[in-house]
Amino acid sequence: MRVRSIGFSTTICTYPRTPRNFHLFVSTRRYSHSDMSVVNRSVHPFDKSRLDALLNRRFFYAPAFEIYGGVAGLYDYGPPGSSLQANIMAEWRKHFIIEDHMLELDTTIMTPAPVFETSGHVARFADWMVKDTKTGDVLRADHLVKSVLEARLAGDREARGLAAQPKDDEKDKKRKKKAKTVAVQLADELVKEFESILAQLDNYSGPEIGELCRRYDIRNPDTDNEVGEPQQFNLMFASSIGPTGQHPGYLRPETAQGHFLNFSRLLEFNNGRVPFASAQIGRSFRNEISPRAGLLRVREFTMGEIEHFVDPEDKSHEKFREVRDTVLSLLDRHVQVSGSTQVTQMTIGEAVDKGIVANETLGYFLVRIHLFLIKIGINPKRLRFRQHMANEMAHYAADCWDAEIENATGWTECVGCADRAAYDLSVHSARTGQPLVVRQALKEPIVTEREVPEFNKKVVGKTYGRDAGLLQKVVGEMDESQLTKLKGQLAQGQATISAEGKEFTITPDLLAIERKTFKQSIREFTPNVIEPSFGFGRILYTLLEHSFWCREQDIERGVLSLPPVVAPTKVLIVPLSAKEEFSPLVQEVSTKLRKAGIFSRVDDSNTSIGKRYARNDELGTPFGVTLDFASVQNRTMTLRERDTTDQLIGPIDNVIAVVTDLVQGTIDWPAACKRLPAYDGVQAVD
């Protein structure tokens, strides 16, 4: 059992699924942002090292503090990466916050310790680590076991003369600290044991992992030294607020607590009504033990979280009918428990009807997540929703689904969507004494009757002195049946009650028990929370993988087929040269595009138009317009589409109108081809 995946599985905090079933992805015929403009991208199989080189060279992102040697798990985004991220987040705001009138928040990262003591993070937001007994090097316990056992299995296959699986080679290249593969054959039985351990590694506790290390003599592969007992390492960065050193604080590992603590203000802002949702984009921090998976496992990341507060007795959603026919790829918990990873294509309506997805609100968000990811360019065939298994889910959660996106390292959780029930509001309310509840006027008051004891305080005090309080307490805690019985005894004349070794004789002048009517016109409840939680770095990276391919004629010419909605630059303006004769036109086109709300860049560098286009294909720029002598003479301009490299030509203003529609997504490329004639001078510029 890895504690983190138990207590905190509802946010982006479970690890991406291990790449057990991973097979090298070979890209097949895929579609560009428009279903019609099919481009053959199957010629070159996906090559992660080429993509990584491109992303580094063009400064999408790079290790932070690189000139100081870098720090694992910290990355800086350069200009194209920042723009891509900003565009993804802007679309997220539109798609979720504006579309569903959510209440946006911006809460602090630095958080005083009591908040995370209450939420359970101080005690449980931890991973198991082991220390090299001689060097003191720290390793993540489960990663160590995995690495060593996988290496032994690979060595066994080698010794048996079986071909190494491609994934072994692939991984060897990527993981510096991977255990070395030595060709040693293992007993058949041991092979089975190792395979079984690897298949359920997520279920081992720290001490159990320690036991595995001893039993199988698992050592630090770098030094061959033994490792010590697994210890828990809390993943929150700790600090101290103010000058006295007496106020410990943590950097938040999720933004969610900021929503919960402001619940009463949010509820008031929403005129006291549920359901409503708050939303926040912000930075969070996790002090990972040894992050080594690029943007997929980092120590500082930007996330988007939505907390949808809903009546626990009514989790229907008013817009569910709008989405109920959407088909999703679902991998439910029963399928997983049976040992399969076979997804089912099913409408969300059917999934909710059959109880596979717990309720309409959860179902509504799964569809909205699906639509968002597709819109920004994630390949729907490499997207699935995986339900948490019972042992993996937080103890308070009713249901939890992860949007997992396939990439070169396997299936990675990029969005979590959980029903957190009333857990968080309840614990914060209990700790602070502040009611975090919804008070709802009942349409029809609920009328109840019950027996109510009433003491004659003066007489009780006189009779029992200091013990009067004890007597009143005991009677006050009686339930309905006890009170009825007591009432009967009093009607007979008197009754006797024992408490703490004392005996009380009570008579009707001491105590009257009467049946009273109560009218409840307000219903008070702690709302439940449905939480979609997005890791933008993971989404950004997987999107880059899904967008990357190389031109058939030249593997060096990488292309990022980012949809216009997220592409860092929408239109590249390419004058034939930097000569002055073109600058009035460049200025004109640039200004007109800006007025149309379209972000363009000018590339007037001293190289061929074809090279300039190729360079911008690497940045994912979907369209290019060229200004040449014909433009100066006839006021025409060519328009080039990135994926097909098709070119059209037309009067400058017409081209601007068409490219505006293309960028806004109101038309696709085939439709554009109907509005402008093809340009037949392709060879000249590409």
Add this chain to the structure above:
Amino acid sequence: MRVRSIGFSTTICTYPRTPRNFHLFVSTRRYSHSDMSVVNRSVHPFDKSRLDALLNRRFFYAPAFEIYGGVAGLYDYGPPGSSLQANIMAEWRKHFIIEDHMLELDTTIMTPAPVFETSGHVARFADWMVKDTKTGDVLRADHLVKSVLEARLAGDREARGLAAQPKDDEKDKKRKKKAKTVAVQLADELVKEFESILAQLDNYSGPEIGELCRRYDIRNPDTDNEVGEPQQFNLMFASSIGPTGQHPGYLRPETAQGHFLNFSRLLEFNNGRVPFASAQIGRSFRNEISPRAGLLRVREFTMGEIEHFVDPEDKSHEKFREVRDTVLSLLDRHVQVSGSTQVTQMTIGEAVDKGIVANETLGYFLVRIHLFLIKIGINPKRLRFRQHMANEMAHYAADCWDAEIENATGWTECVGCADRAAYDLSVHSARTGQPLVVRQALKEPIVTEREVPEFNKKVVGKTYGRDAGLLQKVVGEMDESQLTKLKGQLAQGQATISAEGKEFTITPDLLAIERKTFKQSIREFTPNVIEPSFGFGRILYTLLEHSFWCREQDIERGVLSLPPVVAPTKVLIVPLSAKEEFSPLVQEVSTKLRKAGIFSRVDDSNTSIGKRYARNDELGTPFGVTLDFASVQNRTMTLRERDTTDQLIGPIDNVIAVVTDLVQGTIDWPAACKRLPAYDGVQAVD
């Protein structure tokens, strides 16, 4: 001397100017977002407590962790505050990044210690604090002296029967920890001493402040205990990266270092050319000793920083001519040193020509900052640019100007704009050994000649064995004149050289010295940095102050006159009631506005239209449209302007067209009044 204002004055890190010359601001006739729609806002003087109550009630922002008792200096933004902040930042992106093609970055907050050791923050980013000798309470040293001496001066005025100045009352209400005023008359001489100390408090060092405490028996006003010696307290939040505890890290106090560390990548992205600018919006942290000024002094804040890299020998700016006639309010250092705070209105062209502002690039940014602040709604009459005085400026800076905005606490630095020279790139380069330089091809190569010694290594080795290295080193370090002399001696047959007590006789077969020609075709230089640095929280708060007023007829009816460009909601849609007959029209108008890119909200709550408008005046919503029975019948709609409460009427589509133009700023309200007839049923709805 407060260390922070010496080493780090170029970012938002000097404190806002003390409110010495502060007099209660009484609002005068002011202008709405359109110069034409004059509204009389002078009736009720500005009342900060009313504004604070509004901001809290409508959840613009609130103390973070409020239900846990709050933490000083940490605030959460609620829905209107988040939107306002997001809109200010979006406008910032457009105004600076897009307009000037800056390279956007997003770098990490968590920073390994060596970076801030190099930048000087570990040693010097500190304030002086004193401890109560008995309770251990911590106070900021300069604030303590200020508070106690001001209280004594106030007591003196009281004893002399002089009326208390309004500012005293004002402050007493706000500062809990302010020293109590006791009516005790002081010697005339002492009054002068105290006034002189207060006027130059920023110039006292920690030990000097300690001396003041002893000399004037300054004690903790809460306990009347003595305080200890002032100690430095570093304002960076410290943490530790990774599980070993061996990698200290800090939360950045500014984003600037992230730009500098990525300089080489940025330069490459810009094809090796300067000038260019990088820009970043991000969170920064300062562990203030005892923050007590709302959003003006916080421990966690969002800032926007631009680093403009420029050739130190050419700080002209190609767009300077576009701004040179803009008039700014300047308060230069000479005026301040002469004891005055009288601003001068001057065009930036004149200021640069006269050397008041150091160079064109700095001047260009001052104008751009001015234009940005005006655009988002800052009152230009309450904005000034104050130059740092010599003793206040960082030792490496060539010039530094703060954009200061007047508010109820005085003049507050909201934007800093400094010429940081080559300091940062130089120190990081020296520490890491990485060249952070620009290499520029010279148009004309520089040709130089010099003497070059060349040893016959074989012979030298044979002759001097282990000492051959020493000999070569000594000759290698000779300057031109020494080499010329040696060459002359060799021409005579031989020469003698002494080094480390050894003597070398050298002959022409051992060493030849020849005159050679060198051609330098590359110029290498460390660029200088011009840095505009924005504190969005301070800007947001002062904007709210400048926007706030109350209706003449009713002081309870607060209005925030935010310009449409930053207003959280642009258009309020107000159906007469929530009844179904209005919902198709509400839907239609809402959809059409969204398609026009305009963010609207529907208020169909069960209260009068007038009340609903008033409620949204508090949120700064500039326009409202009402749908009533006439709308259903005639497809007409009224349009209401927030500041004037004027209403127009017209066909729904016409009103949408007009309000779209209004929000986009292409027309103002008087122009709108020419396009639609006035609505004469004002009384009915307002």
